[in-house]
Amino acid sequence: MTPYAELNIAELKALKEELLTRYGAFQEKKLTLDMTRGKPSLEQLDLAMDMLTGDISREYKTQSGLDCRNYGGLDGIKEAKELFARYMEVADDEIIVGDSASLKMMHDTIMGALVYGMVDSDQPWGKLPKVKFLCPSPGYDRHFSICQYLGIEMINVAMDANGPDMDSVEELVASDDAIKGMWCVPKYSNPTGITYSDEVIDRLASMQTRARDFTIFCDNAYTVHHLSDSHDSLKNLLTACKNGGNPERVFLYGSTSKISFAGAGVAMMAGSRKNIEFVLSKMQFQTIGPNKLNQLRHVLFFKTIAGIEDHMKKHAAILKPKFDAVRNVLDQELTGTGIAEWSSPNGGYFVSIDTLSGCARDVIKKAAAAGVKLTPAGATFPYGMDPDDRNIRIAPSFPSAADVHTAMELVVICIQLVSIDKLISGY
């Protein structure tokens, strides 16, 4: 296809007319499709129904005879810690298994840091005049929301195919002791789908930081969430931090929200033994413990890490056609136009599209007007502000592949229309 930038005004206007006709046809379809969030589909949830219907739903004792119906067990049942230690690639005593939302665990770690500090803090972060976090962007909106509501200043760091721009990261953390934290989704990143390179992991682990209690909040949400047999591999950040002489630098988080049930899974956090002991030393005053029956059910259902991996192949078989639909429409309609770039991830829950600067907000508005809801513009950036107004996050997991195809046909029309207006106005 001819790059749109090379078309003259007449050609652009003719193309626009054609696209408007197609857009009008979509409006008449009165679609109501929602691709705003990375939500598992019903077929995916059905995969774990044996937890509710099978014999395992009736079990309540662990191998050692612990009655999961009763009190006890602050950091999760032993079997769950063992299983999810494999999953998180840490030692059995480097993990806490909790209730359903890993986001809550991340939030609580930060609240703790504000109120009583991290294990190596000189004082609680809340006593400081300012606390700043590095936010590789585009990234996960809920991470940024935590910072915003807690008054933590967010510093945008660019993402590329290997992860965050490490030159910027290193320069920032070396020079500013108010930078206490950094978010990352290191594998099949939300939304760009990239996986941090070994070099990025090593640089994160060993870089010099002005703040000695600088902490990486590593949300490994998609570690086994491959879309096919092509798997990205991620270097172990905790091991790298230990080797880099900074074992307390990172907390890892994970959950089964997109493995078992998004509304009834288990979440986990991991870190060096010293970090986990510190967290437990506080947690003992905060709660009685997590839902142990749910943890037992997960252990009995998945059994081993191989069980989790096998289960995720079934998820992939459901998700792959939806991601293919996104990619096929984008490839077919926009290749060579020069008006957009898009990701082709090997896993995760999102496709990330970058339009021409200044177009994303209008594209999302136009798609919504024809019945397709996308993640709000700017959501993938700190403060909801995409500096270039370019990024669009596509979450194709919930609708059917056919609906995803339909929705994407509309989205590419919207991208084309908004881009053409942009180009025309630039003449």
Add this chain to the structure above:
Amino acid sequence: MTPYAELNIAELKALKEELLTRYGAFQEKKLTLDMTRGKPSLEQLDLAMDMLTGDISREYKTQSGLDCRNYGGLDGIKEAKELFARYMEVADDEIIVGDSASLKMMHDTIMGALVYGMVDSDQPWGKLPKVKFLCPSPGYDRHFSICQYLGIEMINVAMDANGPDMDSVEELVASDDAIKGMWCVPKYSNPTGITYSDEVIDRLASMQTRARDFTIFCDNAYTVHHLSDSHDSLKNLLTACKNGGNPERVFLYGSTSKISFAGAGVAMMAGSRKNIEFVLSKMQFQTIGPNKLNQLRHVLFFKTIAGIEDHMKKHAAILKPKFDAVRNVLDQELTGTGIAEWSSPNGGYFVSIDTLSGCARDVIKKAAAAGVKLTPAGATFPYGMDPDDRNIRIAPSFPSAADVHTAMELVVICIQLVSIDKLISGY
């Protein structure tokens, strides 16, 4: 029985010899009984097994069709909010239903107050030079532990048969704006078993406080936990606070830990609509939501508040003989001795014994040496310090009634022995 204080030294020594023989006999039994915590027995847990084994364990959709397996629903499913609003005696929009531990909800409310304040705060509590809480004592050790680990200064307020000493409470809160909070367990109080009188509730609700964001953390842990058909009744503190012109003064907490499963129940918090809206306005950034399948299971199992009440009669039938065993042994062995007083609660999980001053620690040590573990001395007071060293908390729920009887026979021997030594040393 003759009051021990009226016995002469020779009589006391003779009694001591006899008691030492009986104590020795207990040591030979090599008991290992644990009455440290208010833990449901296996028979109680079995009462709710239909949640795991029945058809309801397979359900995943609410009446309105919401799929509880998937994301969504920050404050709990509608049916759970309705059921537990009845339970907490609040309106449907004055409640949040969460995961298993109400203690975690209390903790998180206080963390929020420290970091961003309460709805009517001028500034976050964490910005103040000092924060103090009133702690009616004896009380619940885990409440006090939260204050201690967060550096909140605890002020001991005496408890009597009607609740906290309100003259002290009113004087303290009227004069010190650093007093921001107060704990209470208003019904079948832990450990004294008393229920706050209507007058206490009204005075709590309408008293003048220097701190305008003074908040009562009302842990209504035992609201339907009667031991027989003699029920205490508790005036609604939220309604009283509204009538007193202080609707935002109280947060109420409850859970099904001692109704369904201690290790897999649901917890809830309630308050004025303004308070709940404030909490939700923050909570939306903190988590995705609670385990909805577990909430659905609870709703399908109990159905109505009447269902909960019926279920609690089955609990009472199991617990009553254990409480009777405690009372019978105390009545039989210590009535008229003048060396102890004890509670005869209509509900809850504990019997509270007050010995002569300076005896509790030694009694607990002596019982432990013969195989009966009791709650550590001082645990029911702030900082683990019982100023008079008098209070012993008995938790009879977990062992069998026969074992409770045996354990109490030992406990009264220990009380007698320690009291006699105390009296002899006073001669």
